[in-house]
Amino acid sequence: MSDILLKNILVDEVLKDITISGGLIKSILPAGSLHPEPSAEVVDCSGMAAIPGFFNMHTHAAMSLMRGVGEGQRELSSWLQEVWKVEARIDPEFCYHASRVACLEMIKTGTTTFNDMYFYPETTVRAALEMGIRPAVCYCVLDLNDEEKAAREKDGTEKAYEQLKDAGCIFSASIHSIYTVSEKMILWTSDFARRHGLKLHIHLCETRTEVEDCKEAHGGLTPVEYLDRLGVLDQNVIAAHSLWLSDSDVEILGKRKVTCVHNINSNAKLGSGFRFMFDELRSNGVNICLGTDGCASSNNLDMLETIKTSLLFQKAWRGDKDTVTLKDALNAVTVNAAKFFGLNTGRIEEGAIADISIVDLGSSFFLSNAPVLSNLVWSAHSDSIDSVIASGRFVMRHRKVEGEEEILSLARRQLDKIRV
Amino acid sequence: MSDILLKNILVDEVLKDITISGGLIKSILPAGSLHPEPSAEVVDCSGMAAIPGFFNMHTHAAMSLMRGVGEGQRELSSWLQEVWKVEARIDPEFCYHASRVACLEMIKTGTTTFNDMYFYPETTVRAALEMGIRPAVCYCVLDLNDEEKAAREKDGTEKAYEQLKDAGCIFSASIHSIYTVSEKMILWTSDFARRHGLKLHIHLCETRTEVEDCKEAHGGLTPVEYLDRLGVLDQNVIAAHSLWLSDSDVEILGKRKVTCVHNINSNAKLGSGFRFMFDELRSNGVNICLGTDGCASSNNLDMLETIKTSLLFQKAWRGDKDTVTLKDALNAVTVNAAKFFGLNTGRIEEGAIADISIVDLGSSFFLSNAPVLSNLVWSAHSDSIDSVIASGRFVMRHRKVEGEEEILSLARRQLDKIRV
Numbered sequence: 001m002s003d004i005l006l007k008n009i010l011v012d013e014v015l016k017d018i019t020i021s022g023g024l025i026k027s028i029l030p031a032g033s034l035h036p037e038p039s040a041e042v043v044d045c046s047g048m049a050a051i052p053g054f055f056n057m058h059t060h061a062a063m064s065l066m067r068g069v070g071e072g073q074r075e076l077s078s079w080l081q082e083v084w085k086v087e088a089r090i091d092p093e094f095c096y097h098a099s100r101v102a103c104l105e106m107i108k109t110g111t112t113t114f115n116d117m118y119f120y121p122e123t124t125v126r127a128a129l130e131m132g133i134r135p136a137v138c139y140c141v142l143d144l145n146d147e148e149k150a151a152r153e154k155d156g157t158e159k160a161y162e163q164l165k166d167a168g169c170i171f172s173a174s175i176h177s178i179y180t181v182s183e184k185m186i187l188w189t190s191d192f193a194r195r196h197g198l199k200l201h202i203h204l205c206e207t208r209t210e211v212e213d214c215k216e217a218h219g220g221l222t223p224v225e226y227l228d229r230l231g232v233l234d235q236n237v238i239a240a241h242s243l244w245l246s247d248s249d250v251e252i253l254g255k256r257k258v259t260c261v262h263n264i265n266s267n268a269k270l271g272s273g274f275r276f277m278f279d280e281l282r283s284n285g286v287n288i289c290l291g292t293d294g295c296a297s298s299n300n301l302d303m304l305e306t307i308k309t310s311l312l313f314q315k316a317w318r319g320d321k322d323t324v325t326l327k328d329a330l331n332a333v334t335v336n337a338a339k340f341f342g343l344n345t346g347r348i349e350e351g352a353i354a355d356i357s358i359v360d361l362g363s364s365f366f367l368s369n370a371p372v373l374s375n376l377v378w379s380a381h382s383d384s385i386d387s388v389i390a391s392g393r394f395v396m397r398h399r400k401v402e403g404e405e406e407i408l409s410l411a412r413r414q415l416d417k418i419r420v
Numbered sequence: 421m422s423d424i425l426l427k428n429i430l431v432d433e434v435l436k437d438i439t440i441s442g443g444l445i446k447s448i449l450p451a452g453s454l455h456p457e458p459s460a461e462v463v464d465c466s467g468m469a470a471i472p473g474f475f476n477m478h479t480h481a482a483m484s485l486m487r488g489v490g491e492g493q494r495e496l497s498s499w500l501q502e503v504w505k506v507e508a509r510i511d512p513e514f515c516y517h518a519s520r521v522a523c524l525e526m527i528k529t530g531t532t533t534f535n536d537m538y539f540y541p542e543t544t545v546r547a548a549l550e551m552g553i554r555p556a557v558c559y560c561v562l563d564l565n566d567e568e569k570a571a572r573e574k575d576g577t578e579k580a581y582e583q584l585k586d587a588g589c590i591f592s593a594s595i596h597s598i599y600t601v602s603e604k605m606i607l608w609t610s611d612f613a614r615r616h617g618l619k620l621h622i623h624l625c626e627t628r629t630e631v632e633d634c635k636e637a638h639g640g641l642t643p644v645e646y647l648d649r650l651g652v653l654d655q656n657v658i659a660a661h662s663l664w665l666s667d668s669d670v671e672i673l674g675k676r677k678v679t680c681v682h683n684i685n686s687n688a689k690l691g692s693g694f695r696f697m698f699d700e701l702r703s704n705g706v707n708i709c710l711g712t713d714g715c716a717s718s719n720n721l722d723m724l725e726t727i728k729t730s731l732l733f734q735k736a737w738r739g740d741k742d743t744v745t746l747k748d749a750l751n752a753v754t755v756n757a758a759k760f761f762g763l764n765t766g767r768i769e770e771g772a773i774a775d776i777s778i779v780d781l782g783s784s785f786f787l788s789n790a791p792v793l794s795n796l797v798w799s800a801h802s803d804s805i806d807s808v809i810a811s812g813r814f815v816m817r818h819r820k821v822e823g824e825e826e827i828l829s830l831a832r833r834q835l836d837k838i839r840v
Binding site: 064065066067068069071074076079101104105108264265267268269270271272273274295299300302305309311312313315316317318319320321322323362363364365367368369370371374375378379380381382383408411412415418419 | 484485486487488489491494496499521524525528684685687688689690691692693694715719720722725729731732733735736737738739740741742743782783784785787788789790791794795798799800801802803828831832835838839
């Protein structure tokens with residue numbers, strides 16, 4: 001990996017030179033003060049700004065080829081039926097090609113780490129590593145209270161763990177949800193995660209129905225209370241959605257230091273809700289991240305859009321233009337996520353992993369007296385991201401990703417498989 | 421104006437050839453069935469789709485250089501103070517350059533007609549006509565109950581009308597709002613509009629405060645009831661925002677066939693609200709359009725983003741994923757707006773004015789079995805718009821607008837004027 005020198009690049013509104021070496025940010029000095037190593041690639045970044053690569057903390061990457069599935073269905077449950085019909089047809093080849101498309105889209109929109117939950121995780125790991133971004137995957141346990149399925153899911157988790165624990169990815173345990181997984185398997189999976197020092201990825205409180213059904217099934221306990229009663233919640237749990245929460249749920253999630261992932265585009269599009277308790281969760285000690293969810297519900301993997309939509313909804317439903325700040329939202333897609341995984345990245349800082357997006361400030365969207373980050377989030381789109389560096393290596397240069405035409409054309413052939 | 425032949429372009433999912441002549445769509449025939457006129461420019465549009473140019477039905481174009489103004493202010497009223505501080509410094513030169521930037525951004529995001537309300541409308545008309553898109557402007561009456569100001573506003577309206585009535589734009593009368601304009605001037609402006617056959621552009625029911633203050637000032641009447649009592653409302657009135665409405669307001673607006681413009685990004689970002697009564701307004705006979713508002717509140721002029729955000733909010737706050745359809749939203753930025761102005765455009769149809777965006781389907785955002793329009797709105801961004809034709813003339817080709825570097829660099833010099 002050759003060294004890189006990014007010259008004349010804006011970092012927090014100040015012109016700097018950034019050197020990257022061995023995958024890390026080696027130095028950040030005032031522009032013009034550095035001399036490149038003879039072996040360094042020198043990149044003039046005049047008119048550009050550096051921002052940290054984003055984390056997409058809840059997605060189903062291989063659903064990238066399922067945009068629009070079930071969109072014509074009137075009810076949420078019939079939408080899910082359509083998704084399941086399609087998912088019955090997919091295979092590892094499909095998931096590999098679809099994951100490549102997802103990684104391509106993530107790179108083009110500035111994401112360098114993603115937290116995935118889907119079938120055939122090994123195909124997603126392969127795609128991400130080939131393309132140079134950081135995958136966190138899991139084996140998702142879903143037994144529908146069926147003993148035979150439960151046995152298969154144990155086996156699946158163990159095998160996936162053996163296969164992926166040293167495969168260059170983050171491997172987590174996963175419980176699909178409290179309504180699709182038996183109590184026995186919830187406990188088994190939680191225990192498996194603790195024995196192996198893994199994170200635990202779960203869908204939690206996505207819909208009002210989930211909460212109501214849980215209360216009925218578990219003597220009035222909410223999903224959060226139920227999981228807490230089982231002893232599952234701790235700082236290694238990452239709970240996608242966390243949308244329908246009581247005050248007591250918020251307190252429990254804070255006390256257990258759970259990480260909650262808000263997926264506004266998916267929640268809004270499916271009509272699931274929008275009152276994510278950002279302020280309350282944070283002030284109770286919850287670590288907040290953002291995600292896109294899968295493309296069958298949110299339709300793209302663009303974290304910049306996710307940031308903006310999250311902010312708009314927070315300001316709108318609170319009726320308070322200052323409830324969640326730009327910085328809060330940016331932290332949720334960078335440092336908060338890095339903290340959850342224990343990674344030294346998510347910031348442009350000496351010694352950190354070099355996950356950097358280079359933003360082109362040349363369009364009308366940046367023509368203002370406002371700071372770069374305000375213009376980036378409120379005004380611009382992800383196509384302002386000119387180049388992306390992940391773990392110290394260029395994965396996109398001037399909007400081009402190596403092999404992108406081939407990735408798209410090979411994936412196109414997979415679409416026939418899922419035409420219902 | 422030379423003829424254009426768009427070959428192999430998707431129109432409503434079917435491959436067509438489109439010929440454009442004299443500013444109009446002359447024919448739409450199955451792909452391959454046409455032979456170009458010798459003088460026609462032939463454009464191969466394989467892998468592209470044609471959609472109608474968008475209408476941005478409420479904006480303040482020359483605020484394009486004011487992104488981020490007052491963003492650090494905690495209260496809406498102090499935000500407005502910041503905006504006014506900046507606006508005290510602007511002049512026709514500023515408005516001309518800022519309008520050019522706005523037109524550039526509108527073209528790049530597929531807008532070919534915009535309905536503006538701002539100072540020095542003649543500068544905005546000049547910018548738009550030079551750049552080839554269709555401006556609707558007004559002289560905005562704002563007298564703050566001051567007799568002297570009222571006299572100046574009459575004079576301003578009359579002079580602007582004389583100057584702009586034959587200037588190649590749509591010229592409307594305008595009342596800033598019921599809380600900034602005296603009853604006398606509301607009546608005078610409404611009468612002026614009727615005498616000259618003009619549209620009437622007004623801000624209406626943007627905030628809860630506006631409604632409460634109106635009730636207090638006018639014996640319990642809402643702003644809609646108040647204007648109706650004055651006899652102002654009819655099918656020539658275009659009411660921006662229309663956000664805080666009673667059931668009776670909705671009925672009145674429907675009965676009077678008013679056009680209402682929803683500006684979700686601005687409303688959400690300023691914390692003004694989000695419960696736009698799309699379904700109720702439409703079923704009561706209101707003509708619904710969408711707009712971005714000015715860049716000091718909504719930060720960009722991207723109608724594709726506006727469509728998506730509007731749909732997300734409608735689905736979210738209703739808790740119903742099917743409340744407003746993609747088609748409803750697309751109509752709101754095309755045919756509904758065209759109908760208001762009595763223009764034969766907003767659709768890809770023989771005989772219509774040729775306002776066409778050519779969408780590049782080559783990215784991951786379109787790699788699905790879903791229809792083009794679903795992918796365009798739900799998944800893609802405006803940078804998928806490869807080229808734009810307005811009134812039969814290319815105003816953007818392959819993402820390049822003539823003179824764009826110069827437009828941006830000349831405008832950049834105006835930023836110093838408004839640095840507070």
